[in-house]
Amino acid sequence: MTTTLLTTYRGELAAVAAAFIWAVASVIYTGVGRQVSPLMLNLLKGLIAIALLIVTLVFSGNLLPRVSPTSLNLLLLSGAIGIGFGDTAYFAALNCIGPRRTLVIESLAPPLAAVLALMFLGEQLPLSGWLGIVLTVFGVTWVVLERTSDAVTPEVQTTKGIGLSLFAAIAQASGAVMSRAALENTDIDPLWSTLVRLVAGVLVLLIWLGFQRTSPRSLTALRSPKLLLIITGTAFASTYLGIWLQQISLKYAPAGIAQALSATSPLFVIPIAIAATGEKVSTRAIVGVLVALSGIWLLFSR
Secondary structure, eight states, rough: OOHHHHHHHHHHHHHHHHHHHHHHHHHHHHHHHHOOOHHHHHHHHHHHHHHHHHHHHHHHHSSSSSOOOOHHHHHHHHHIIIEEEEEIHHHHHHHHHOOOOOOHHHHTTHHHHHHHHHHHOOOOHHHHHHHHHHHHHHHHHHHHHHHHOOOOOOOOHHHHOOOHHHHHHHHHHHHHHHHHHTTSOOOOOHHHHHHHHHHHHHHHHHHHHHTSSOGGGGGGGGHHHHHHHHHHHHHHHIIHHHHHHHHHHHHHHHHHHHHHHTOOOOHHHHHHHHHOOOOOOOOOHHHHHHHHHHHHHHHOOO
């Protein structure tokens, strides 16, 4: 019975697991982001994860599988857009407008992914699926709005941050749909597709970095062994494991549902905050969690 449930809901469960990992990682990245630029942070975690993935695939004997050119191109484009541009824009938005407003705008990614999947893949969801996405996104947004009070930011920074957040949401939704198109009904290993996406994303970042004048002072923080160890450990969890789980979710669950469940990270931040600081949870936050959980239930029972 348990094995059947795990097989039936492996895509949905992988998305929720990724959301949990990203919740823990986001707490760590908030501190790291004050010492390392968004572009450099994204590049570092990508390079570390690529090294780990290559080692894993070499030992599994699946480093160079046979893949159709169409699937390969879709995965490369997915990585370039979703990871190279989308993740960097997300980290930059965090620096401009803070986590609360960034996450609220990022909540547009799941419905965008569902609409794009409907338009380009003909992936139709039942009414319960659409309702589940709406309830999950609404509940998460409600929790995010209640949880954090960002400092007031200048108008220019606010406009820039909103634009970056919107771009990140569109890029991540597009990347998810491309991955879904490449993985659905194929024998492609999600671990291998994770490597391909990361390689494409890192290539974009290296080209981007080449057009920027990087001051040696901006790399001073990376001389700290402690900081490098933190980035390495977080990259293993959030990039190696997190994106691998995301690829599993996109292989076995519709794009909109996979994105909606992957976006539930803020729900996990609440127990983390309680465990770490003993922080009290308001009634409003509990209501938001319950609404999101009802949406998650619909997505699992569709």
